[in-house]
Amino acid sequence: MKKRALLSVSDKSGILEFAQELEKMDYQILSTGGTKRFLEENGVAITAVDEITKFPEILGGRVKTLHPLVHGGLLAKHHDPQHQSEMAENGISPIEIVCVNLYPFRETIAKPEVTVDDAIENIDIGGPTMLRSAAKNHAHVTVIVDSEDYAIVLEELHGAGAATSPETRRRLAAKVFRHTAAYDSYISNYLTDLTGEEYPEALTLTYELQQSLRYGENPHQKAAFYRSPLGSDFSIAAAEQLHGKEMSYNNIQDANAALQIIKEFKMPAAVAVKHMNPCGVGTGDTIADAFNKAYEADSTSIFGGIVALNREVDVETAEKLSGIFLEIVIAPKFSADALAVLTQKKNIRLLTIPFDGTKQDKWNTVTVEGGLLVQQPDAFGFDDADIRVATERQPTEQELEALKLGWSVVKHVKSNAIVVCDSAMTLGVGAGQMNRVGAAKIALEQAGVRAEGAVLASDAFFPMSDTVEAAAKAGIKAIIQPGGSKKDQDSIDKANEYGIAMVFTGIRHFKH
Known part of the structure; x- marks a missing residue:
């Protein structure tokens, strides 16, 4: 009995050469739809799947290979007497090679003009089902989802055993399950976004290897960089x-x-x-x-x-x-x-980097031991309508411009964070200190004499008035901070004492 290979691909790169080599090795090649037409037009002898199943493609191609004569051939254990008996009783022949890739769902939803109907029609059903069946039975079936793997499969088939190795079949099966898991995650995330659910009961995130890195944060740590295929283009x-x-x-x-x-x-x-x-x-x-x-x-x-x-x-x-x-x-x-x-x-x-990119990541994620933290990005900036001047003195226009710059920068500094700046540049940055006045002293010391007439931005409120005191002694003329401390009035009084303008934003910008 001839060995059989089932080929059904949307990506035709390399499939003709692969099929021609299988044909030379006397494989019977099964196929459907566009793959069948493409291979036949190029001289490859093809057996249509519906010739095997005696059941036509129906529902506009939605049902092609979902049939026991196909999946029985994929899932049967070749050395199991009961399986062999049932296959003989039902006229099922084994399928040794499966080569399938899936409808381009990810590429479809990436198009700005995509409709829900377009997206739904590009959810592949038969393809993942065949891949999963073949991958489950990788002890007996070679399953390919990536055209890059055609060469290694052919190399092993041309070898002494005329078969792929168990190691290769397992590696390819693992690749298939990674692929179908990623494919399902695109679908689940797309539909979840349509429903507006913010925190679903299960979160599926998919990343693709962008590059292996020489090492991680330190030379003794291994590392790699993965990219979100549907992530930010900026x-x-x-x-x-x-x-x-x-x-x-x-x-x-x-x-x-x-x-x-x-x-x-x-x-x-x-x-x-x-x-x-x-x-x-x-x-x-x-x-x-x-x-x-x-x-x-x-x-x-x-x-x-x-x-x-x-x-x-x-x-x-x-x-x-x-x-x-x-x-x-x-x-x-x-x-x-x-x-x-x-x-x-x-x-x-x-x-x-394309600075005109418009697609932004919906969530920020941070891994912790045993879990993942998810939050919205800190997108709040400086809004004139939301700030409140808490002191007797109002900031001047130039001071207001400087406060905007400081507020835009301090949200990106590790907490506790203080930024000293003028309207055009930072003058001192105090980052990652365990107390706020310590961060202020670092920023003010770095600014030195340039702090005279400058402004100060704080990522969180002042628990005491000591930061205002330090700022005043350095010559700071305006301060921006969230406010919200039980002792806000102490800081306000201290600012009034020194003639400092202080504005509250009502927004905290912790960064850990």
Whole structure:
């Protein structure tokens, strides 16, 4: 009896050559629909599945292979006497190879104009069923879902045993179950979004391997980077690397932090990041001016850092960037002259990201031991309508602009966080301190004499008035904070005592 292979694919790449090789090895090839027509047009002898089942394709192709004569051939144990007896009684022959890929559901729902009906019609039923049947019975069946695996299967079939190895069949079966699990997750998440359920009883998230990394946060840790196929198009995962060494685990973390901050700005802006905290943020009339300010904000910490810019990098900016050691530069584009300058530095990584991307991740996730935390992104910014001036003195227009900048930056600094800035750049950043006044002292010390006339932003309320006291002594003229402490009045009184304008936002920006 001839061995049999069932081929039914939407991705035709490589399938003709694969089928031709199977035909040379005397396989009977079963197929359906478009795959059958394609192979027959190219001279491959095909047995239609409905010739085997004696049951036609029905319901517009929704039912093609859902039949015992197909699934019995896929699920039967070849060395089980009872299975063999039942197969003989029911006229079922084994199927040794299954090659199937699925309707393009993910690609369909990614289209802006997709309708629910289009999405539903692209939910594959017969394909996953065949794949799962074959993968379950991988002790006897070789199952292929990826055209990249045709070569290894043919290599083993041409070998001494004329069969695939148990190890290969198990590896391919595992790949199938990963594939069908991911496919189902796209469907479940799409339908869940339609229903508006925020926190379903089961959360299925799918990521695809983007790259294996040399190591993790430290050299003794193994690591890899996975991308969400339907995730944000304004992200590090969507970046194109134009130059430089392979990105590391820490590079990706820092680059992501820089990108989240640069998203806050519409005017030309530059952000410098070290260890996921901003060390300098600058804005200006030009991108070169913005970078100058980010550099001047902290010319020491920027060394070995990551810089993100929200305008095309021109040659003037490139020359400034090339004058210091940087790990990464991120921008929407680099001019040809800018690239000529920057690519002279062998190791610097240059990334472009589509800053006009509109698709954003719906949730932020953080893994904890044994679980996963899920929350909405912290998308609240500065809203003139929501702020409340708590002090006797109102902030000036220039102070208000500085407060906006500080509030946009402090939400991205590890808590407890304090940012000192003027209307164009940060002057001091106090990050990750266990008490708020400690963070303030770091930021004020870094700002030094530049704190005179500047403003201060805090990611959370002041539990006591000591931060206002420290700010006043350094020359701070305006403060922005959420408010909400039982001792708010103490801070208000202290600000009034020193003539400081203080505004409350009502929004906290903790970042852990």
